[in-house]
Amino acid sequence: MPKAPRKTPEGRRGARSDDDRAALLRRLAELEEREAHARHIVQRVGVSIWEEDFSGVQELLLELRRQGVRDVRAWCSAHPDFVLEAVRRVRVLGVNDATLRMFGASSQEEMLGSLERILLPDTLKVFVEQMVTLAEGRPFLQSESVALTLDGRRLEVLFTFSWDAVVGRADRVLVTLMDIGERKAAERALQESEARFRNMADHAPVMMWVTEPDGRCTYLNRQWYAFTGQTEETGLGFGWLDAVHPEDAAPSRAIFVDANARRAPFRLDYRLRRTDGEYRWAIDSAAPRFGPGGEFLGYIGSVIDITERRRREELQRFLAEAGTALASTLDYGTTLSTLARLAVPTLADWCLVDLLEEDGSVHRVEVSSADPADGALVEQLRRFPARPNGNPEHPPTKAILEGRPVLLPEIPPERFSSHVHDEEHARMIAATGPISLISVPLLARGRTLGALTFVTTARSGRHYGAVELEAAEDLARRAALSVDNARLYRDAQRAVRLRDEFLSIASHELKTPLTPLVLKLRVLWREIEARCEPSLAQRLLGHLEVSRRQVKRLSELVDGLLDVSHLSAGRLRLEREAVDLSELAREVSARFQEESERSESPLRLVTGGPVVGQWDRLRLEQVVSNLLSNALKYGGGHPVSIRVEDTGERARLVVRDEGIGIEPDVLPRIFHKFERGVSERHYGGLGLGLYVTQQVLQAMGGTISAESTPGQGATFTVELPRVPAADAP
Incomplete structure (x- = not known):
């Protein structure tokens, strides 16, 4: 079997180089994709983003350092032309779409050449801080400032300035501007509202205060300081309790802390030390404050000197x-x-x-x-x-x-x-x-x-x-x-x-x-x-x-x-003896028979048998005689009745006529001295008979009452105890 050819070193290097090149291309493609994605985000984000080259500014700063200038801020303050020269050396490399919309630019080109047009004195102050940040090698700066749009509108913005201070090159600086006009307007409105509140509170006729959610007092109005002699240093926080009477301070704090924990309104009275040292009674009342979302913000309260009111109540x-x-x-x-x-x-x-x-x-x-x-x-x-x-x-x-x-x-x-x-x-x-x-x-x-x-x-x-x-x-x-x-x-x-x-x-x-x-x-x-x-x-x-x-x-x-x-x-002395009231009434009635016939008022006596008691005979005769005399006098030719009743331990004598009667407004006074129910010109008398009758009966432990309806006569009722009380005369 034939042998495979051997690889030479050159062959191995060539293969590896191709692999590295492919990996590098892939890496570059990824980076380009990420950069494209980042640029896409930058363009779509709602914050103004600027890419700037500060290399020219960095060269000016290096020149200052070679000249021995260490305080860049002071140098810029003394040489405003230096600041303008530095501004001219800044190159804007690019801005996002949000910047074009914010400043009213129609294109990148219009915006890139407009840096000096958007600057104001306050903007230059932030630019100076950017140079100080570069000179000190700090990587980041954030500050509020203002800028002008291309059509001359004033913008309130939040600047951020960032660069790679580690590398030390300022050719790629990222600057962002966020429009904070609405927030600043809200803050100014809040400040204005707070200023109005403080002005109103300082001119209010009562002492006023404000606390945070943790209970610390953050505001006391002018009246509090004028009344107590405290200052902000001594009164804020919980220092206001130092002006409260020592006996009232602990209970007052306990009530306040409890109400603060429950977020509930409260009211308390305590003695408050006035600037002259006198303790005055005050009423402290407060209501909780809540934010738009219902969050507890603390309290706002008032303190009123009620010493005079308490004094008036005490005097009343x-x-x-x-x-x-x-x-x-x-x-x-x-x-x-x-x-x-x-x-x-x-x-x-x-x-x-x-x-x-x-x-x-x-x-x-x-x-x-x-x-x-x-x-x-x-x-x-x-x-x-x-x-x-x-x-x-x-x-x-x-x-x-x-x-x-x-x-x-x-x-x-x-x-x-x-x-x-x-x-x-x-x-x-x-x-x-x-x-x-x-x-x-x-x-x-x-x-x-x-x-x-x-x-x-x-x-x-x-x-x-x-x-x-x-x-x-x-x-x-x-x-x-x-x-x-x-x-x-x-x-x-x-x-x-x-x-x-x-x-x-x-x-x-x-x-x-x-x-x-x-x-x-x-x-x-x-x-x-x-x-x-x-x-x-x-x-x-x-x-x-x-x-x-x-x-x-x-x-x-x-x-x-x-x-x-x-x-x-x-x-008035009483000679008590056993007296039969029925028999006595019969004897007195007999004596008045002639007068009864003369006045054409028939006299009728009703008894139910003997009613014996320990009374003064002569005085009791006087009582019966007075009542019969009055009944015949005012009977007006109508019958007169006298009735004797045994009610157990007491005896009752009732004399009634059917004559002219007694007016209701006169009836309560007929037993008074020199009072009478009718004119003395027609009936005569001194108005003493009924008074004497009542006094005699009271001396014997008895009572007399009268009832009458005008035109229908009058009824007099006598009640007498048959046995005198132990302490009776």
Whole structure:
């Protein structure tokens, strides 16, 4: 078998060379395909892409380095012509279609020669930064800038500049421009909106704040800084809590953190330190902010100083409490003492009450202090009331003399002497340490009754203003009305006592001549019957009967006045015994039989047997007589009924007439003194019968009530316990 020919070294190399050449061709084809694909992408992408040759610029920079220039930025700033020369050395190798659309070019050729036309001063600043990037060997730069389109429109763009700094050649630089006009417009709108918000917030009448989602405060308006004295450095973040009262800071933070975690609105009250060191009550309320997608952005809130509002509410509660105290008694001394104690410490640290007496002098009726240790000083201050002939600048004296309030928001120690009566008084005032004062007159019905003085000290640190003055004047009006009512009541009581004394004396004096007059009439009656002929006796006895009835009526009126005087003086005595109410009603009805016939009002008695109780017979007769007398008087010729009932432990007496009745507006008053249901001109009387009846029944533990319909008569119902209570008289 013949042998195969041997391969020579040259043959092996030739075969390998063909393989390498084929592989290289394939690699080149792949690269061309990738480049074509990349160029296709570059052309289709929406970002402006420039391929530029910065070799000429690189040569200028190398020349600067040889000249010893190290700070390219400073050199360009000092030599603007150098920058323009560098711009001219840039060669644009190509741009994509997005660039043509962005700058309004019709072709690559139009765009390639237009580099200087699209530059603005701000664009040159970015170009300088590109040269600095080349000089420092950095591969990438990104910056915002502006450019001009070929038709003169201004573009806001984001520049990127990249080159192969490793190789060090700048002949292939890639520059991209992204149109950020809409984004910048949105940012400017947002900035403008934020600026408007800040301007509005800084001029708002309340403190305002804004937080991030994590709860950190990023904005506090001017009012916050003016109120608290904080700065941005001390107030932002969670520094605002440093201005909150130490006792309120932790609870306030807890409420805020909890609301922030729940993304919920919240509202809280706390004491906020003002720049002068005073803590003021504030209300802090906030609502969460959410973005377009519902994402939580934080809070926006407001803080309002509510100290004055809380103060008004506190003073209103105090005035309501004081009003109740003032209305609780007619003893104005007790009332004013209670008032002074109530005013401390709600309204004052010291409260002084001065009353003007009828002789023109002033009496200090009360001094109250918030500190129990001031007992000795309280007694000393009682010796320095208002003095109409003293220092007219003494606040209580001035309030009484001028009839208008005195407000001293500040009382510097050096001014004490101008407000006191003498040196001893000045020492007393200095010992109290006043810092603010209100003195208001007590005015009622055009008269000045005295003055109320309220003083604050360093103990509370409060200073009086319009709110406290308004409350003090309101309190003074109520106190003056209470004092005036108490004095009127005292005068009325004195007048009532004088009237009752007069009635008692007058009644006794009238009773004295009535007794012998009744006796003389009886004697005269018998003499006429014995000595005169029948015709003359009949005429004389008729006249005598009229006189006897008038004397009886006068005697009843005097008895009524005596009863009233006894009731007013508390001298009504009861003589209790076993009394049958049925029998008593029968006896009284019999005595009224003649009057019943004369008034043509039939009298009917209804009883169900004996009804016995422990009563005062004479007083019970008086009750039944008064009720029957009224029923016959107002019965108007209609029947009158009297009914006695046994209801077990109580007895009931009912007297009814069918006469004119009682008007509804009069009915509630008929048991009052000197009240009557009809005109006295037609029916006479003093209006005392029902009053005396009610008082007698009450003394025996009973009651009386009345029901009536006008034109249909009236019904009076008496209820009496048959056995008196253990403590009954």
